[in-house]
Amino acid sequence: MMSVTSIARNKVLPFLRKSTKMQSTASLSSLVKLEEKQGYAVVSMQKTPVNSLSLEMIQALSQSLIELEKNKCKGIILTSACPGIFSAGLDIREMYQPTDDRLNQFWSSLQTLWLQLYGSKMATVALINGHAPAGGCLLAMCCDSRIMLNGKSKIGLNETKLGIVAPSWFKDTFVNTIGVRQSERALQLGSLFSPEEALKIGLVDKLVPDMETATAVAEAELKEFLQIPGMARYLSKMKIREAAIKDLSETREADLNQFVNFAKTDAVQKGLGLYLQSLAKKN
Numbered sequence: 216m217m218s219v220t221s222i223a224r225n226k227v228l229p230f231l232r233k234s235t236k237m238q239s240t241a242s243l244s245s246l247v248k249l250e251e252k253q254g255y256a257v258v259s260m261q262k263t264p265v266n267s268l269s270l271e272m273i274q275a276l277s278q279s280l281i282e283l284e285k286n287k288c289k290g291i292i293l294t295s296a297c298p299g300i301f302s303a304g305l306d307i308r309e310m311y312q313p314t315d316d317r318l319n320q321f322w323s324s325l326q327t328l329w330l331q332l333y334g335s336k337m338a339t340v341a342l343i344n345g346h347a348p349a350g351g352c353l354l355a356m357c358c359d360s361r362i363m364l365n366g367k368s369k370i371g372l373n374e375t376k377l378g379i380v381a382p383s384w385f386k387d388t389f390v391n392t393i394g395v396r397q398s399e400r401a402l403q404l405g406s407l408f409s410p411e412e413a414l415k416i417g418l419v420d421k422l423v424p425d426m427e428t429a430t431a432v433a434e435a436e437l438k439e440f441l442q443i444p445g446m447a448r449y450l451s452k453m454k455i456r457e458a459a460i461k462d463l464s465e466t467r468e469a470d471l472n473q474f475v476n477f478a479k480t481d482a483v484q485k486g487l488g489l490y491l492q493s494l495a496k497k498n
């Protein structure tokens with residue numbers, strides 16, 4: 216098995232682990248690119264056009280983290296290869312008129328990815344090089360630090376604008392990042408923030424003017440985290456995150472049932488259908 220450190224610089228890592236529920240190696244590796252750098256890896260989402268988090272995309276991200284941790288990778292920069300978009304969040308088509316089996320797999324895979332990334336022993340930096348609504352914002356918040364490209368992109372948990380409700384673990388991640396009051400307001404309003412606004416409320420840590428600067432700043436940020444003794448850094452992170460992680464770990468089944476029942480209601484299905492139409496009409 217190839218290790219992250221043994222592959223040639225910038226070479227794409229194949230996905231090697233097999234699982235009955237997981238997609239094939241070829242389909243997963245086309246969605247996420249892993250590049251080895253000196254002592255860390257860049258994880259680029261490359262599901263065109265908008266890195267929507269479909270079941271396959273979620274599993275590809277999960278699989279990447281499994282491989283990286285197995286290969287003793289110490290840190291990652293999570294970013295996007297899609298111009299102008301970090302991630303458009305959950306693939307709305309997964310929730311619209313789904314089959315029960317697929318909807319279950321979809322949500323359960325998302326729970327797994329959140330538990331992996333939010334609780335990762337690796338140091339994690341999100342390089343948010345474009346829009347990051349809802350699930351895209353969640354992915355970024357799972358990281359230890361967020362660098363955002365300044366410009367027209369927006370970031371936030373906009374679920375209520377779609378007539379859906381961010382689950383407790385989305386809320387916990389938000390509260391742990393920006394605090395209770397800002398979260399209460401932004402969750403209700405489904406606020407999407409400009410990079411400047413996101414910086415002001417602590418949703419992102421640094422802004423960068425262009426991609427060249429972004430890469431350098433993200434690398435420097437990751438190195439700062441990696442200079443700290445790993446166990447001390449990880450256990451300190453867990454002091455903040457462990458309650459939320461424990462909560463979902465202990466209530467996964469109930470959370471899954473709640474999501475499935477909620478997603479299948481007529482009101483939610485109608486709302487998602489209209490939202491999909493409005494996205495399609497734009498083009």
Ligand SMILES: CCCCCCCCCC/C=C/CC(=O)SCCNC(=O)CCNC(=O)[C@H](O)C(C)(C)COP(=O)(O)OP(=O)(O)OC[C@H]1O[C@@H](n2cnc3c(N)ncnc32)[C@H](O)[C@@H]1OP(=O)(O)O
Nearest residue numbers: 267303304305306307308346348349350380474477494495
């Ligand atoms: C009682 C309590 C119980 C609680 C339990 C229930 C909990 C349920 C919670 C579920 C949580 C959901 C979290 C989410 O992530 S929902 C998704 C939210 N995402 C969005 O709102 C983003 C929508 N997209 C956009 O705003 C824009 O696309 C963009 C990201 C700003 C990019 O704009 P741009 O102009 O560049 O691109 P287009 O809009 O033209 O899009 C290109 C094509 O991509 C399709 N698209 C976009 N986003 C999505 C998406 N999220 N899922 C699927 N498809 C998407 C779009 O339709 C275009 O497709 P087309 O080319 O075929 O027209």
